[in-house]
Amino acid sequence: xxxxxxxxxxxxxxxxxxxxxxxxxxxxxxxxxxxxxxxxxxxxxxxxxxxxxxxxxxxxxxxxxxxxxxxxxxxxxxxxxxxxxxxxxxxxxxxxxxxxxxxxxxxxxxxxxxxxxxxxxxxxx
Amino acid sequence: xxxxxxxxxxxxxxxxxxxxxxxxxxxxxxxxxxxxxxxxxxxxxxxxxxxxxxxxxxxxxxxxxxxxxxxxxxxxxxxxxxxxxxxxxxxxxxxxxxxxxxxxxxxxxxxxxxxxxxxxxxxxx
Amino acid sequence: xxxxxxxxxxxxxxxxxxxxxxxxxxxxxxxxxxxxxxxxxxxxxxxxxxxxxxxxxxxxxxxxxxxxxxxxxxxxxxxxxxxxxxxxxxxxxxxxxxxxxxxxxxxxxxxxxxxxxxxxxxxxx
Amino acid sequence: xxxxxxxxxxxxxxxxxxxxxxxxxxxxxxxxxxxxxxxxxxxxxxxxxxxxxxxxxxxxxxxxxxxxxxxxxxxxxxxxxxxxxxxxxxxxxxxxxxxxxxxxxxxxxxxxxxxxxxxxxxxxx
DNA sequence: GTGGTCTAGACCACT
DNA sequence: GTGGTCTAGACCACC
Numbered sequence: 001x002x003x004x005x006x007x008x009x010x011x012x013x014x015x016x017x018x019x020x021x022x023x024x025x026x027x028x029x030x031x032x033x034x035x036x037x038x039x040x041x042x043x044x045x046x047x048x049x050x051x052x053x054x055x056x057x058x059x060x061x062x063x064x065x066x067x068x069x070x071x072x073x074x075x076x077x078x079x080x081x082x083x084x085x086x087x088x089x090x091x092x093x094x095x096x097x098x099x100x101x102x103x104x105x106x107x108x109x110x111x112x113x114x115x116x117x118x119x120x121x122x123x124x125x
Numbered sequence: 126x127x128x129x130x131x132x133x134x135x136x137x138x139x140x141x142x143x144x145x146x147x148x149x150x151x152x153x154x155x156x157x158x159x160x161x162x163x164x165x166x167x168x169x170x171x172x173x174x175x176x177x178x179x180x181x182x183x184x185x186x187x188x189x190x191x192x193x194x195x196x197x198x199x200x201x202x203x204x205x206x207x208x209x210x211x212x213x214x215x216x217x218x219x220x221x222x223x224x225x226x227x228x229x230x231x232x233x234x235x236x237x238x239x240x241x242x243x244x245x246x247x248x249x250x
Numbered sequence: 251x252x253x254x255x256x257x258x259x260x261x262x263x264x265x266x267x268x269x270x271x272x273x274x275x276x277x278x279x280x281x282x283x284x285x286x287x288x289x290x291x292x293x294x295x296x297x298x299x300x301x302x303x304x305x306x307x308x309x310x311x312x313x314x315x316x317x318x319x320x321x322x323x324x325x326x327x328x329x330x331x332x333x334x335x336x337x338x339x340x341x342x343x344x345x346x347x348x349x350x351x352x353x354x355x356x357x358x359x360x361x362x363x364x365x366x367x368x369x370x371x372x373x374x375x
Numbered sequence: 376x377x378x379x380x381x382x383x384x385x386x387x388x389x390x391x392x393x394x395x396x397x398x399x400x401x402x403x404x405x406x407x408x409x410x411x412x413x414x415x416x417x418x419x420x421x422x423x424x425x426x427x428x429x430x431x432x433x434x435x436x437x438x439x440x441x442x443x444x445x446x447x448x449x450x451x452x453x454x455x456x457x458x459x460x461x462x463x464x465x466x467x468x469x470x471x472x473x474x475x476x477x478x479x480x481x482x483x484x485x486x487x488x489x490x491x492x493x494x495x496x497x498x499x500x
Numbered sequence: 501g502t503g504g505t506c507t508a509g510a511c512c513a514c515t
Numbered sequence: 516g517t518g519g520t521c522t523a524g525a526c527c528a529c530c
Contacts, residue, residue: 096221
């Protein structure tokens with residue numbers, strides 16, 4: 001067993017995930033114009049090059065296209081969006097099952113606890 | 126919407142979570158003797174004071190007790206263990222539901238996808 | 251008709267093509283260790299970051315894999331090599347046909363001239 | 376093996392090739408009047424002197440003649456045109472064979488692949 | 501102002 | 516010494 005301290009994920013990859021999430025959730029709607037690189041970088045407090053690295057990955061995955069001079073647009077490909085959402089959901093599911101398995105819960109048990117789980121009411125901390 | 130870049134969680138808290146997980150999973154069995162502070166700190170590559178802070182939190186939660194002479198022992202209280210496992214499982218469940226909700230999946234849908242999910246077979250890269 | 255003066259291809263892409271060609275021709279054999287980033291950059295007379303950009307693309311295309319600390323290896327995947335050679339050959343074929351078409355030669359004529367072409371013997375300039 | 380980065384071809388030579396191609400393809404018909412130097416230079420975005428150098432080479436090759444009074448005319452010599460087309464075609468053929476040879480394809484194989492090549496249909500990106 | 505590229509130089513983890 | 520990341524700052528082409 002090892003000590004997973006820091007995330008160790010490169011910043012550009014974290015930015016990429018955030019951007020992908022924003023597309024997946026419709027915060028940046030399909031076909032809409034994304035903010036300028038320098039603006040995004042300013043918001044996130046990182047160097048423009050780092051943000052550009054994230055956006056390049058976004059483009060490599062077909063989630064955005066850049067018009068050299070007219071800014072960058074979110075893809076209009078609905079299938080790409082579907083695949084993205086599928087990918088993210090899969091990741092969440094695996095993370096949940098893995099964490100529960102580490103606690104010794106079988107998959108069936110993990111499902112059962114999820115079904116029976118009730119939003120705690122006014123619970124502190 | 127904000128940019129959650131690095132976790133920014135204090136290191137001692139991350140260490141505390143790791144230690145709690147080790148107890149919850151039985152890596153450190155109930156009533157067993159835990160490694161010395163300096164040893165743990167050495168493993169994790171952190172300052173002994175930082176590890177001490179994590180262990181103090183562990184004691185505050187009733188998950189460990191320190192005998193000045195006999196080192197530090199994992200609690201023998203089975204209920205505390207149960208509560209810990211419950212707390213962790215709850216956290217995982219909430220994280221899962223929150224993430225799926227952000228993607229627009231209702232709770233019922235989140236449960237359904239979890240049930241129907243199949244481990245991908247022979248996936249490359 | 252426009253003036254295609256400079257190639258305008260980014261340097262990193264030209265480097266990528268050169269590296270791919272070296273792999274395709276066996277100059278860097280399958281599974282062999284590639285020179286260090288800084289060494290390649292020095293040879294090519296470019297900034298190490300630029301060479302790294304090219305190598306990252308090489309890796310994204312599955313033509314090389316990097317062992318974080320132990321250097322970078324050419325892929326051992328023979329299929330990837332085949333696909334690369336196919337891609338390059340296709341490019342050459344298209345370039346040839348396009349050029350000949352610009353001169354008014356039909357495809358059949360382009361093939362015919364290629365078949366009948368004889369290496370000039372001792373021709374000057 | 377060396378790094379052929381930028382073409383490094385002098386600009387005037389690139390301009391010369393473009394002009395020759397325009398004559399070879401009939402874009403500037405035999406015997407027709409060519410645009411003025413300044414106009415051509417303006418189109419290409421280069422210094423008139425540079426364009427002049429290209430045109431001088433064109434004249435040296437007998438592809439154009441300049442009348443002090445009547446501007447510059449494309450040659451009326453059909454043979455010169457034939458030779459030009461032959462030279463260009465030869466260059467394309469050699470380039471193709473050389474490239475294929477570098478990939479390890481024999482000349483016979485290069486011809487065969489060209490014959491069997493099919494325009495990819497409905498290719499995306 | 502936009503995206504993109506390139507350089508120079510630093511830092512990190514790993515071995 | 517290795518690959519990788521990050522920053523800071525500059526330049527270019529396009530509109």
